[in-house]
Amino acid sequence: MKDLFVYLRQLLKTLPSIAWIDLDKGQLNNYEVRPSIDFPAVLLKLEYPSTTKLSGKQQQCNVILTASIVFDFMDDTSSITPDDILEQSLKVFDIADEVHKKLQGAMDVTVIRTPLDRASVRDPNRADKIKVLQYVYTTKTIE
Template identity: 30%
Template sequence: MDEKLYELILEKLKQINEIRLLDFDYGQLMEEKPPISYPAVLIDIDYPLTQNISTTMQEVRILVKLTIVTKSLSETNHLAPKPVRSKGLEFLRLRQKVYTKLQGFGNEEFFPFERKSMRTAQIRQGLKTTVLQFETSCHDDTASS
C-alpha cells in the first residue's frame, strides 16, 4: 500500500517540470552537503490513526508530508527590482503547483487528498524549505493476503 501511494504521488509531481528531484525523505537535508538537486520534494508517509473494520481490514488515515526545498536564487526585499524579486519568489509558485496537483486528488484506492497544513522550516542557510501536509485515507486489506 505504501509503495502504491508513493508511486501515485511521484506520477502526479513528475508533471511539475521545475522539480529536479523527487525522493523519500531519508534525512538528506541533515547532511553537511545535501546530496540533492534543487528544487527538490522529499516525501514521507505516516499512519497516525488506524481502525479495524474486520480482523483483516483496517481504515487507515494517512498523512503525506512533502518537504519542498529550493535554493535562494535572488533577492526578495522591497528594494530589489521587480524582475529580480519575482525570480526570488519562484518558490511560492512551486509550492502552489504542488498544492494544486495533489489537493482533491484520489482514485479507487485512496480518498481525495486534503491539505492540512503548510509551514516554512529554516533548516539550513541558503535554502527555502516549505512543508506541506496532506491527509488521505484508504481501506487496507493487505493483512488478508
C-alpha cells in the same frame, strides 16, 4: 505505503518544474553538506498516525503526507530589492503552488479512499541557503 508513494510520485513526475521526487530520508538533515538531490525537489514523508479495524485483515488508515518542496536558493526579497530580482526570488511560491494544485483533491480509489486535503503549510527556518516549504495533507487508505 508503497502503493501510495508510487501514486504520488507518478502525479508529481508530470510537473516539469520538479527535478527530483523521493521519499524523505533525512536528505536535508546535514547542514554541512549540500544534499545529494536535484533542485527543485519534493521529498515525501508518509505517516499513519491512527488506524481503524475494518475486518480481521483490513484497516482504514488515517494518512498524513508531508510534501517538502526544496529549493537550493532564494534571493533577496527585501523592500529595496528590484522588481525583476524579486519576481525571480518568489518563483519558489509559483512552483510550490503547482505542486499543491497537483496534490490537492487528488484521488485514485485503488490507492486512497478520500481526496488529499491540505491541512497546513510550514516554512521552517534553516541555517543554510536551502529553502523548504512543507505542505501537509491528509487522506485515508485501506490496507
